Amino acid sequence: MYEYEPVSLIIWIGFIISIVVMIILDFWGLQHFFDVTKIKDALIVSALWIGAGLAFNVLVYFWQGVTSALAYLTAFLVEKSLSVDNLFVFLVIFSYFAVPFKYQRTVLLLGILGAMVFRGIFIAAGVTLLKMFHWLVYILGAILIMTGIRLLRKTGEEVDPGKNPVVRLARRFLPITDHYEGAKFFLRKNGQFLGTPLLLVLIAIETTDIVFAVDSVPACLAITWDPFIVWSSNVFAILGLRALFFALAGVMRTFHYLHYGLAFILVFIGIKMILAHFYKIPVGIALSVVGATLFIAIMASVIWPPKAEPVPE
Secondary structure (H helix, E strand, O other): OOOOOOOOHHHHHHHHHHHHHHHHHHHHHHHHOOOOOOHHHHHHHHHHHHHHHHHHHHHHHHHHOHHHHHHHHHHHHHHHHHHHHHHHHHHHHHHHOOOOHHHHHHHHHHHHHHHHHHHHHHHHHHHHHHHHOOOHHHHHHHHHHHHHHHHHOOOOOOOOHHHOHHHHHHHHHOOEOOOOOOOOOEEEEOOEEEEOHHHHHHHHHHHHHHHHHHHHHHHHHOOOOOHHHHHHHHHHHHOOHHHHHHHHOOOHHHOOOHHHHHHHHHHHHHHHHHHOOOOOOOHHHHHHHHHHHHHHHHHHHHHOOOOOOOOOO
């Protein structure tokens, strides 16, 4: 790993405040100009947030130099790509619980906020542990390789939100209403405290976010141990995820080769992490491999679209 200068507390505070402002802009400002439930508007908003993430990359370049900028861009691409693939799981969860379209935005908002918090916790813990116990690098590298192999074998039909252990636990100990009660997660009825189906949806999304973080954070830590670069790249990749969800919801299965590309990337980064003590693969080469793999996976999906499923007679 390359040497990096720790970021001061003032910069951390300033960055967090800026992120809060951008979140407010995303969820309560842009809605006056764009309807992200429409594909055209969702694509525009997604492009705006991707542009913001790349603009911050330019700032990192002039602030910390080319190595940090390349590390940020590589982590940003990896996290963004994993997020796109994981959006399919969100779609399955919404379909499973038959979430009304108008309530999906509320759940996505809280899910994205939770994802930022979880990644911050995991990144801080990961960097601290790696500095204290360097041999953990090999374990994390092995985890990434196994995750890539698991993703390679994914069929797309393995997700069952009803089997989520946290969701099952909530159903066991908390009475749940039979129907949605607007955008409420809890309500009091006849003196009894009840949860709503939307609460189960939120639990499924948040616990899924934790699983995603377990996969994506080690991948970013394999690129750099700089906590500011890792978290900022994660945050900018997550920002705009709500709009991206609605933009891709209708065409999610079009990129049917994407998970093969992501599997290769995770295996490659895992190998990079394990070999770092013996040979450090330059960040520029890692970025080239990630970018080329994503391009090939997307182009293959476009050139060879999935076969249409036969209509039952």
